[in-house]
Amino acid sequence: xxxxxxxxxxxxxxxxxxxxxxxxxxxxxxxxxxxxxxxxxxxxxxxxxxxxxxxxxxxxxxxxxxxxxxxxxxxxxxxxxxxxxxxxxxxxxxxxxxxxxxxxxxxxxxxxxxxxxxxxxxxxxxxxxxxxxxxxxxxxxxxxxxxxxxxxxxxxxxxxxxxxxxxxxxxxxxxxxxxxxxxxxxxxxxxxxxxxxxxxxxxxxxxxxxxxxxxxxxxxxxxxxxxxxxxxxxxxxxxxxxxxxxxxxxxxxxxxxxxxxxxxxxxxxxxxxxxxxxxxxxxxxxxxxxxxxxxxxxxxxxxxxxxxxxxxxxxxxxxxxxxxxxxxxxxxxxxxxxxx
Numbered sequence: 123x124x125x126x127x128x129x130x131x132x133x134x135x136x137x138x139x140x141x142x143x144x145x146x147x148x149x150x151x152x153x154x155x156x157x158x159x160x161x162x163x164x165x166x167x168x169x170x171x172x173x174x175x176x177x178x179x180x181x182x183x184x185x186x187x188x189x190x191x192x193x194x195x196x197x198x199x200x201x202x203x204x205x206x207x208x209x210x211x212x213x214x215x216x217x218x219x220x221x222x223x224x225x226x227x228x229x230x231x232x233x234x235x236x237x238x239x240x241x242x243x244x245x246x247x248x249x250x251x252x253x254x255x256x257x258x259x260x261x262x263x264x265x266x267x268x269x270x271x272x273x274x275x276x277x278x279x280x281x282x283x284x285x286x287x288x289x290x291x292x293x294x295x296x297x298x299x300x301x302x303x304x305x306x307x308x309x310x311x312x313x314x315x316x317x318x319x320x321x322x323x324x325x326x327x328x329x330x331x332x333x334x335x336x337x338x339x340x341x342x343x344x345x346x347x348x349x350x351x352x353x354x355x356x357x358x359x360x361x362x363x364x365x366x367x368x369x370x371x372x373x374x375x376x377x378x379x380x381x382x383x384x385x386x387x388x389x390x391x392x393x394x395x396x397x398x399x400x401x402x403x404x405x406x407x408x409x410x411x412x413x414x415x416x417x418x419x420x421x422x423x424x425x426x427x428x429x430x431x432x433x434x435x436x437x438x439x440x441x442x443x444x445x446x447x448x449x450x451x452x453x454x455x456x457x458x459x460x461x462x
Contacts, residue, residue, distance in 0.1 A: 125243035126439045129178045131169030134440045135242070140180070143239075143247045145193035150250045152207060155262035157241035158184030159439070159455040160270050161297070161362065162209070164446050166236050170387070175236045183209040183234035184270045184456075185241020186262040192250070199250045204262065206254035206269040207246045209409050211238045215251070223411045242439060244459060254415050257423035267301070267429035267454040268422045269415065274383055275302035275360065276418040277410030279309060282356025282379045286310025291346055291354035291373045293337070294361030294384060295322040297454045301429055302358055303329050305418075308426040314349050316342070316373070317361070322452065325430075337365070343372040353378060362386040368393075371402065379403040433458045 125140040145151045163181040165171055185207040189199050199205060213220050213228035220228050232249075234240045239247070254269045256262070275298050284290045288311060292302045295317040306313045307330040314333045315326035323334040333349040335342055347353050353375030359366055362384040368391045374380045380402060382390070397404065410418070421427045430453035434442055438457075445451050 123244035124436060125180050126436055127178050127180055128167045128175070131167070131174070131177065135167060135181075135443070137437060137439075140243060142245050145191050145247055147194040148196060148249070149193040150189050150196055150199055150248050150253070151191040152185065152187040152205060152246045152248055153190045154185050154187040154241055154244055154246055154459045156186045156266045156459060157182045157457045158266035158270060159442050159446070159457065160184060161446055162270075163235060164443050165385070167443065179236075180239040180243045181235040182241030182243070183207070183236070184266045185234070185246050186256060186265050186269070187246065196250050199253065204256040205248065206256055206265060207234050207241055207248045208252070208254055208269040208273070208415065209233055209235075210252055212249040212252050223413065225411055226408050242436065242457065252412065254419060257419055260419065260423045263431060263433065263456050263458065264422065264428070265419065266456045267297070267431065268419055268427070270409070271298050271301050271429065271454060272305075272422065272427065273410040273415050273418040274298060274407070275358065276305045276421070277414045278302070278358045278360075278381045278383045278407040279306050279311070279356070280414070281381045281405050281407045282358060284311055284356030284379075288312065288355040289314060289350040289375075290356040290358060291316055291350070291370070293317070293357065293359045293366045293370050293373075294363075295319075295326040296360075296452060298360035298383065300325060300329055300453055301427060302360060303331050304427040305421060308421055314346055314354060316346065316369070325452070337369055343369055346373040350375065352376070355379075357381065358383060360384050364388050364391060367391065371396065371404070374400075374402050376400040376402070379405055381405050381407050383407055429454045431456050433461075435461055
């Protein structure tokens with residue numbers, strides 16, 4: 123099969139032939155129809171994070187396709203089902219975190235396109251207990267960004283605990299943020315979109331934002347406070363930018379919650395006095411569990427959330443990565459395997 127492989131960190135991916143894997147007991151084989159490209163794939167290929175994958179490996183954790191073979195003992199999917207192979211590839215299933223629906227922080231969790239080979243290939247081995255079940259009426263291409271960017275932003279919004287009618291500030295209106303705005307509106311929230319790019323802010327308005335603020339403005343924090351009458355009840359930071367994190371705390375209402383999704387390098391600047399005196403909650407959010415996945419996909423299947431998608435062939439993966447690194451991808455890129 124064709125695959126895009128990380129052979130060395132920081133080097134271009136190598137397009138090569140790779141043996142089609144055979145599912146073992148408890149596994150399934152998925153023929154890839156589409157796979158989204160995420161900034162996390164770039165981090166994986168560069169070896170940016172403390173826990174590194176082991177080259178050679180195949181990135182990609184937004185792979186969608188049809189089940190073509192099942193291993194012994196598999197009962198919850200069948201040949202012909204359309205499934206997604208997401209970031210959360212598997213978990214132990216019995217630790218305190220798995221038993222409380224926090225399998226994303228299981229110590230034995232495996233991650234698609236990172237610790238397990240992923241979707242930048244024509245076939246993917248998957249754990250059927252953790253695949254996303256794609257609803258009828260949602261194409262593989264439409265579903266691909268939802269199983270990472272979609273679930274990540276949807277879960278992050280839930281973690282702000284903002285209630286219908288309250289304000290949420292969404293910092294970063296690109297690939298994650300444009301989906302977050304749509305989820306927030308579908309959940310009954312009022313949205314103030316924040317970005318440094320006027321084009322992205324214009325797009326934010328088009329997908330439903332009630333107000334927009336350019337984060338480069340000197341009074342960006344005060345502008346958000348004015349729009350939201352004292353600060354947002356919830357703030358979701360999707361931008362991989364330390365200044366965005368610092369601003370996000372300033373935009374948070376007293377007794378509000380600031381949720382961190384983006385992963386910029388460096389240390390998080392935290393004004394301790396403001397956090398304590400204003401009773402602000404700072405919370406990290408890491409993708410979501412299987413129930414969150416089903417809910418995120420349901421919004422998309424009902425037409426309430428739709429990713430802006432640019433289709434590319436697998437052969438363009440290194441060009442896509444270069445554009446991602448330089449902030450030249452306005453929304454989401456999906457690799458279309460039906461055209462390779």
